[in-house]
Amino acid sequence: MFNVMLTLLFAMIMGAGQLVLSQASKEVFALGGLSINALLTSKWLWFGIFIYGFAMIFWVYILSRFDVKYAYPISSTxxxxxxxxxxxxxxxxxxxxxxxxxxxxxxxLVVLSIDKKI
Incomplete structure (x- = not known):
C-alpha cells in the first residue's frame, strides 16, 4: 500500500508540473514566441523543469520498490x-x-489491481 501511495504522490507531482509548464508556455509566447531569450528567462519554465527533474528521480526510486506493470498504470492518475x-x-x-x-x-486501475495485492 505504501508503494501505491508513493506512486499517487508522483502522479500529483506530475499533475502540478503540467500546470506549471502550461503557465510557462503562456509566459514564453507572451515574451515574443519560442526564442532562446524567452526560454532562458522564463521562471515558470525553469520551475517546471525542476519539478519534472525531481519527479523523474522520484520515479526511479518508486521503480526500485514497485513493479513497473503496477506502478505505471497508477501513475496515469x-x-x-x-x-x-x-x-x-x-x-x-x-x-x-x-x-x-x-x-x-x-x-x-481497479481492474488492473485485482490480479495481485499491491
Missing part, C-alpha cells in the same frame, strides 16, 4: 490530478465527458 488542480487553481472546470473518461481510467 496524473491526468486526474491535473484536472483537479486546474479546476482549483485556474478555475477551469473540465467538461462532464472529461470526468466520465477519468472515471473509466479509475475503473481500469
Amino acid at each position: 496524473a491526468i486526474f490530478f491535473t484536472a483537479i488542480f486546474q479546476a482549483i487553481i485556474q478555475r477551469n472546470m473540465p467538461s462532464g465527458s472529461y470526468w466520465i473518461g477519468l472515471a473509466l481510467v479509475v475503473v481500469g
Whole structure:
C-alpha cells in the first residue's frame, strides 16, 4: 500500500508540473514566441523543469520498490490530478465527458489491481 501511495504522490507531482509548464508556455509566447531569450528567462519554465527533474528521480526510486506493470498504470492518475488542480487553481472546470473518461481510467486501475495485492 505504501508503494501505491508513493506512486499517487508522483502522479500529483506530475499533475502540478503540467500546470506549471502550461503557465510557462503562456509566459514564453507572451515574451515574443519560442526564442532562446524567452526560454532562458522564463521562471515558470525553469520551475517546471525542476519539478519534472525531481519527479523523474522520484520515479526511479518508486521503480526500485514497485513493479513497473503496477506502478505505471497508477501513475496515469496524473491526468486526474491535473484536472483537479486546474479546476482549483485556474478555475477551469473540465467538461462532464472529461470526468466520465477519468472515471473509466479509475475503473481500469481497479481492474488492473485485482490480479495481485499491491
